[in-house]
Amino acid sequence: MQVAVLAHEKFPERAKTAVGVIRYSDYDVTAVLDRDRAGGQVNEYLPGVPDAPIVSGMEDVENADALLIGIAPIGGGFDESWRADVENALNRGCDVISGLHYFLSEDPEFAELAAANDCELWDVRKPREDLTVSQGIGKDVDAEVILTVGTDCSVGKMTVSLELARAAQERGIDAAFIPTGQTGIMIEGWGNPIDRVVSDFTAGAVEEMIVEKGDEYDYLFVEGQGTIIHPAYSAVTCGILHGSMPDKLVLCHAAGRESIHGYEDFSIPPVETYIDLYEDLAAPVHETEVAAGALNTMDIVEDGPARNAVSEYAEDLGVPATDPVRFEKSEVLEALL
Structure with a gap:
């Protein structure tokens, strides 16, 4: 499928959905929409990924089957400045893929245009209605479960999970990636959007995926969300930790990050204190250990x-630790596998 990715004024630093889709999905990304960087190329900002032009709006996109919202703002709201691009896409017969908490399918204008032009509005964060509470059986699957946890949100947990899962697969190991957020679901085409699930069902929604894949694979790399100390997202973090019942953890951190993103009054404690925080919280449900670390060094220019x-x-x-996008992964994989 040919996809245009909307990332207005955020590409690439604050458009992690766009970056994840460009780097890891099977979509053919034909353009990135960013008014501030129109006229450039994706490879100017993301070397080593499939290149595409950066354009100012949907009217400048030559070929696309769908428009994908590539921004994941705090709170998941819809920016009205994007409306013209979504309308343009629908009028051209393009589907629209969105990971926002604002459901495009419930917007009367978009719903009417989609119906008139035979388009699909895929709200990735809309959970199924048959989810339920955990049964406490995640630990019973055959696979080893490896969960990425973080010192903060937006430190690269999804990226680390994907990089390690694919590195394991390249070794001939039967490994799978378990998506728990909108970007991972877009990349894999399936999953449960844990941060949109009813609180009582959070652990159950993760457990369901573990049980579904746990006897098909030897290793499951589960995408973590948020951080256990986050003033807004800690409940999601805890639900994934208890629902997945991981055997090992990978602690992810962003180099130089000193405070919680978007909540700068909350300082990040020394990274080593997270080991006890995560291991002690998990232990009553299922004992686990921080077996490796992943450091996001994107903001450090020189190797x-x-x-x-x-x-x-x-x-x-x-x-053992690494930046799995930038450096070798073998020592970390050995610690996990």
């Missing part, structure tokens, strides 16, 4: 200082 930061992070945690 030398980035490697030094990774080494310091590994020393602080007392476990």
